Amino acid sequence: MTDQASIGCAMIVDDEPFDQMMYERILKRSGLVDQVIGFPYAAKALEYLAREDRPKVDVIFLDINMPRMNGFEFLEAASRDLGPRFVKVCVVMLTTSIAPEDRARAASFEAVRDFLSKPLSHEDVVHVANLLAEVE
Amino acid sequence: MKDNNYLKAELTDLIQSDESTWNFIQQGSLDGIWYWDLEDPANEWMSPELWELFGIDPATKTHCPDEWQDIIFPEDLALALKNFEAHCADPECPYDQVVRYRHADGSVVWVRCRGLAIRDETGKPIRMLGAHTDLTAVKKSEENARNGWRAAELANSELKSFAYSVSHDMKAPANTLKLLLDELEHLGLGSERSEAQSILDMAQKTVTRMQTQIDDILDYTSVIGFEPKLEPLDLSKVAADAVAALQADIRGANGEVQIGPLPWVDGAATQMNILFQNLINNAIKFHRDGVAPVVRLDAETDPANGKVTIRFTDNGIGIPEADQSRIFALFQRLHTRENFAGTGIGLPLCLRIAMIHQGTLEVASNPGEGSCFSLILPAKSGGEIS
Numbered sequence: 001m002t003d004q005a006s007i008g009c010a011m012i013v014d015d016e017p018f019d020q021m022m023y024e025r026i027l028k029r030s031g032l033v034d035q036v037i038g039f040p041y042a043a044k045a046l047e048y049l050a051r052e053d054r055p056k057v058d059v060i061f062l063d064i065n066m067p068r069m070n071g072f073e074f075l076e077a078a079s080r081d082l083g084p085r086f087v088k089v090c091v092v093m094l095t096t097s098i099a100p101e102d103r104a105r106a107a108s109f110e111a112v113r114d115f116l117s118k119p120l121s122h123e124d125v126v127h128v129a130n131l132l133a134e135v136e
Numbered sequence: 137m138k139d140n141n142y143l144k145a146e147l148t149d150l151i152q153s154d155e156s157t158w159n160f161i162q163q164g165s166l167d168g169i170w171y172w173d174l175e176d177p178a179n180e181w182m183s184p185e186l187w188e189l190f191g192i193d194p195a196t197k198t199h200c201p202d203e204w205q206d207i208i209f210p211e212d213l214a215l216a217l218k219n220f221e222a223h224c225a226d227p228e229c230p231y232d233q234v235v236r237y238r239h240a241d242g243s244v245v246w247v248r249c250r251g252l253a254i255r256d257e258t259g260k261p262i263r264m265l266g267a268h269t270d271l272t273a274v275k276k277s278e279e280n281a282r283n284g285w286r287a288a289e290l291a292n293s294e295l296k297s298f299a300y301s302v303s304h305d306m307k308a309p310a311n312t313l314k315l316l317l318d319e320l321e322h323l324g325l326g327s328e329r330s331e332a333q334s335i336l337d338m339a340q341k342t343v344t345r346m347q348t349q350i351d352d353i354l355d356y357t358s359v360i361g362f363e364p365k366l367e368p369l370d371l372s373k374v375a376a377d378a379v380a381a382l383q384a385d386i387r388g389a390n391g392e393v394q395i396g397p398l399p400w401v402d403g404a405a406t407q408m409n410i411l412f413q414n415l416i417n418n419a420i421k422f423h424r425d426g427v428a429p430v431v432r433l434d435a436e437t438d439p440a441n442g443k444v445t446i447r448f449t450d451n452g453i454g455i456p457e458a459d460q461s462r463i464f465a466l467f468q469r470l471h472t473r474e475n476f477a478g479t480g481i482g483l484p485l486c487l488r489i490a491m492i493h494q495g496t497l498e499v500a501s502n503p504g505e506g507s508c509f510s511l512i513l514p515a516k517s518g519g520e521i522s
Contacts, residue, residue: 015472016308018338022315029322040472065308067469068459096307099300118311119318 004126005133007058009035013045013074014063014094023061023094023120030125042066042074049082049089059128061094061120064102071095075109087111090135092128094120167247168268170204174224174253174261177201189247189270191240209236216249224253224261231264234271246271298360298466302353305467305480309346313339345473352481355410356466359488364404366493368516371398371412371446374405375433378412382420389429391420396434399444401516403493411489414482415509419450421476424504427451437515443495444515447508454503463499486511 010033012023020038027033035055039045042062046069048054064071071093078086091111095102096118106112113131116124150157162169168186173179180201184194190207197203205213212235223231231251239245251266316339323332375395379386386393393416416431423429430451437444455463455470462468464487467480483497486509490497495513 015469016312017472017474018312018342019315021338022312022319025319040474065304065467067471068462096304096311118307119315 004032005129006032006034007125007129007132008033009037009055009057009059011045011048011057011060012036012038012094013042013060013066013071014038015040015066016063019118026120026122027125030122032125032129040066042069042071046074046077046081049078049086057089058132059090059092061092061116064093064095064106072105075106075112079109079111090128090132092116092131094118162267166267167270170251170264170266170268172201172264172266174264180204186268189268190237190245204237207238209238212236220251220264223251227253227255231266244272246275294360301466306346306349309342309349312342313346316342345477348477349479349481352479352485356481356485356488359407359410359485359492362492364407364492366402366404368400369403369405369408370400371403371408371435374398374403374408374412375416377409378416381409381413382417385417386420386429389420389423391423391429391431393420394430394432396432398433398435398446399437399516401444401493401513403513407489407492411486411511414486415448415511418482418509419448419452419507421478422450422452422507424451424453439515442515443512446511446513448511449506449508451506454505454507455499455501456503457501460499460501464497 007027010027012020012027014020014023017040020040024036024038027036037048037057039048045060049057062071062074069077075091087110089111090113091109092114093103093106093112094116103115106115113135114128116128147157151161162183163185166185167189169183170186171181178200181199182194182197182204186204187194187197208216212233215233216235219229219231219233222229231253232248234246234248237245237247248269248271249266250269251264253261254263254265256262316335320332320335320339323335372395375393375398379393379395382393385391416433419431420429432449433446434449435444435446459470463470463483465480466484469478469480471478487497490511490513493513495511498510498512499507500510501507
């Protein structure tokens with residue numbers, strides 16, 4: 001367990017309140033995550049990321065289908081507005097969407113490192129922690 | 137085998153001796169005859185039927201080949217002339233092609249044109265006998281079949297994308313349920329009762345949401361690809377019925393629905409009921425905190441374009457301009473479920489219904505003040521607003 005990589009701060013962007021709640025439990029229970037911040041609207045997450053005084057966000061679990069700003073629009077806006085600051089963040093798409101064109105579209109963003117199918121499992125958390133260690 | 141039937145010999149004689157027999161055959165089976173003098177090509181006799189097919193009075197024509205060459209499509213003329221030369225040079229090459237002529241009324245006449253060169257002893261063509269067969273009806277039904285096929289393709293691809301959206305949207309609550317059940321399993325039977333109970337409550341809500349979603353999708357599929365019978369419909373009654381059906385929700389929100397004079401239109405009652413209920417329900421649901429919802433229905437006829445506009449005006453939260461284009465797309469929602477329940481099916485369904493009625497549905501809104509949905513339908517003669 002000692003050499004298991006960990007995730008400092010995880011952000012969840014997902015409009016489903018029950019999903020948010022369960023993801024938070026899974027992330028915290030894994031013992032690999034220090035802090036979890038959740039946003040039901042992508043625009044709010046974007047506002048938070050733009051703040052100068054915010055703590056470091058290591059990974060964003062991002063849904064695609066959300067009210068108003070969807071996952072793709074979030075990626076576009078964040079890449080445009082935050083530039084290199086955003087690319088440093090590791091984005092993991094967490095979605096029910098299985099369409100290859102959705103996958104390709106998300107993969108075209110530099111910040112997007114992986115794709116996970118909902119629902120999130122403990123194994124997924126371990127996988128993302130290892131991914132983060134590799135990136136760093 | 138030689139045909140020695142006595143009737144055949146008799147018919148051959150009859151055709152030669154009695155012109156009416158020949159006329160009967162050509163008029164009954166062909167749509168025009170021509171006979172061209174290749175030794176003096178300025179002369180080409182054309183039968184009256186040939187001109188009548190193109191809507192032209194035969195009396196105005198002078199048996200000159202320019203006359204048909206002027207109204208045949210140029211690229212088809214080129215083909216006919218090429219085949220003509222080939223046939224003259226070699227009797228084995230048939231003179232037989234489908235060409236287009238311009239009818240006097242501007243429409244296209246499709247003609248199968250066949251011809252046979254008459255040759256002298258040396259084999260040199262001296263006359264050309266030709267026959268026209270009208271294929272316009274066949275070509276038209278071919279085109280109809282092609283259009284029908286295209287429409288079917290379009291409907292099919294629309295259904296495919298609908299099925300994809302539906303399955304995708306149905307996966308979301310299934311996924312939530314899986315998360316909740318996993319959590320319950322993790323908590324175990326010995327877990328604290330209240331914690332397990334709260335997970336169960338969430339699971340119940342999720343199942344209810346799935347049911348609503350399925351009901352809404354069924355409503356939607358009952359409308360797509362279905363051409364209902366339109367009957368005279370009193371929109372005042374449709375509005376009153378919708379309000380009656382939504383009574384509990386309206387009272388629960390302390391709301392009020394004011395119904396002004398509404399017209400009669402041609403419509404399908406079941407569909408129009410769905411549309412009115414959805415729009416009124418939305419107007420009540422998306423109310424501002426602390427502001428009792430007031431919905432007003434009224435109508436205006438524009439005699440200039442023969443259309444009637446039915447307005448659904450509310451004093452609710454409104455819709456920012458940037459989001460207005462999203463609301464009519466299937467499964468698009470502007471709010472999280474925590475704030476406003478919904479499946480993202482209602483407005484696309486309403487738009488569909490408006491379109492089925494040869495109408496449309498538009499929105500205008502000032503965020504924080506309210507929204508106005510305009511249902512624009514063809515006005516019904518005698519359907520004055522009352």
